[in-house]
Amino acid sequence: MLSSDDVAVIAAELAEADRTHGVIPRITARYPDATVEDAYAIQGVWRDRMIADGRTLVGRKIGLTSKAMQQATGITEPDYGVMFDDTVYQSGAEIPVDVFSNVRIEVELAFVLARPLEGPDCTLEDALAAIEYAVPALEVLNSHIELEGRTIVDTISDNAAYGAMVLGGVRKRPDEIDLAWVPGVLSRNGQIEETGVAAGVLGHPATGVAWLANKFAQHGARLEAGEIILAGSFTRPMWVHAGDTVRCDYGPMGVIECRFA
Template sequence: MLTPEQVAQIAAELAEAERTHGVIPRITARYPQATIEDSYAIQGVWRDANIAAGRRLVGRKIGLTSKAMQQATGITEPDYGVMFDDTVHVSGAEIPFEQFSNVRVEVELAFVLATPLSGPDCTLADALAAIDYAVPALEILNSHIELEGRTIVDTIADNAAYGAMVLGDVHRRVDEVDLPWVPGVLSRNGEIEETGVAAGVLGHPARGVAWLANTFHQHGARLEAGEVILAGSFTRPMWVSRGDEVRCDFAEMGVVTCRFV
């Protein structure tokens, strides 16, 4: 495992990479002994420094919950990161491209919690009961660690590669829509690039919320009412460039768009 000094140093490197929109060498190339526990410790130091600087935590992202994403990354287990208030955009937003590194877009559903949710035995039914509503979303990936050879340790330390999210304006209670069959048709500049259905996320997109509640319980924590939970992508990540127009059609859940400027 890494020492507290090494954890703090890597967290500082990642903070500087975020500030400069740069990329640092893989953690696992420099510290092959680093564990998943180390990576969450690095993320935690980085998170706490951001909160101390005035950023407000509004939710969590879950990643690598679908076969599409696991195959795209070569990583086979879910992870999670934090989301701050200044990373949330509404559909139609113009997104400054230079704020991110290795910019890609994913198709997801987000869930807003009405009540707290905790483990250790949280089920899909428990998660659905705790959810206020579902909303379609795009996640913007932002990787500050070199991609080649990256492992889950590198990804987790880098806040699970989360950069920002774009939320739609259609809210649905979980009993109003067949969540596993919500589709996503992702286009860039008018050309369809990726398609999928939300069942690709662990068979049901809210199952990741239960997984996260149980994982948090291991650390003596819980998910709180009002938090936004990004459930994980059910398409492969789509690379974007400055000037690209992105559109995703979620059928009855509406359309989410953004443009990178």
């Protein structure tokens, strides 16, 4: 376990990297005995610092929930992070690429909760009953820790590599559509780069919501009504750069488009 001083120092490094859009050395290279619990402690200190600076928490992201993402990263355990109001874009947005580091795009579904959801025995059915609607989303990955050799500890500490999300305009209640079979066809500058279906996320994308509720219960917390839950990618991440136009077709859930400037 890291000391509270070590946790505070690393959280400050990550806050500075976020401010300057920089990258720091791997935590696990410097602290090889750091644990997952240490990583969430670092993320928590960083989160509280962001809130103290005036940012507003609007939801949670879940990552590494599909085989595609686990194979792409070499990490097999899901993780989670927080999302702030100033990181939410709508389809059609122009997104400044230079405010992020190691910028990649993932194809996901997001869920907005109609009521609180808590574990420790939350099931997929419980999660579906608590969800007000699903909406297609692209996640912008933003990694402030060097990628080579990165472990789950590094990723969690870095707010699960979350940078921003782009939301589509089509909302569906869970009883209006078979969420497991929502497709995603991801293109960059008119060329298809990645495809997948939402069932790639733990068999059903809302399973991730139940997983997170149960994870929170271990710390005496719950997911709150109105929160946005980004459920995890069902494609591999796609690199983007300034000048790229990104489009993702979600079939019955519409299309998301954005441009990176």
